[in-house]
Amino acid sequence: MIDSVSLTGLPEIQPQIQKDSPERVRNAATQFEGLLIGEMLKTARESSDGGWMGSGDDAGSDSAMGLAEQYFAQAMSAGGGLGIARMISAGLQKES
Template sequence: MDNRHVKQTAEQFESLLIGQIMHSMRASSGGGWMGTGEDQAGSTMGDFAEQHLAQVMAQQGGFGLASLIQQGLTRASDPAPAISTGESTRTLALPSTLALK
């Protein structure tokens, strides 16, 4: 798994999450971002603004979820360390809480 693709995927996921949070905030306020009701055009513009802001936030670090996801995916794709018993080599899988650093 290419680290660049892992990073992009993690940022996209965080961007989607941030966008959903922002959309929920706007919907729960009962109106647009400016506190007034909005028409279809205003709603569409708000959706685009939320999406773009969420992407920028995720690229700039956002909530830090993208880096945690990237670390988890990178660890999960690393081969498990091998243990030599003299007779044969066996693979040891460690739980993520016991991962060697």
């Protein structure tokens, strides 16, 4: 059963979505690209037989490499990355 309280907040969401600035769109697209790059790095590490750069298979090295991949992905995305954020931003700006 749908609660009437949960439906009252819906009209407030739409005006906020329309107020998003191009800067916020670029920021969200850059964060999305960072997540995508991070997942690509994680998949590459997990599919290899050995660890990255001589790291072993223990939990400590897995955690350290996971953090390193995350920060590398964020830095890569902030520097332009693969161009995905730029394409997303351009596509969303055309729609608005």
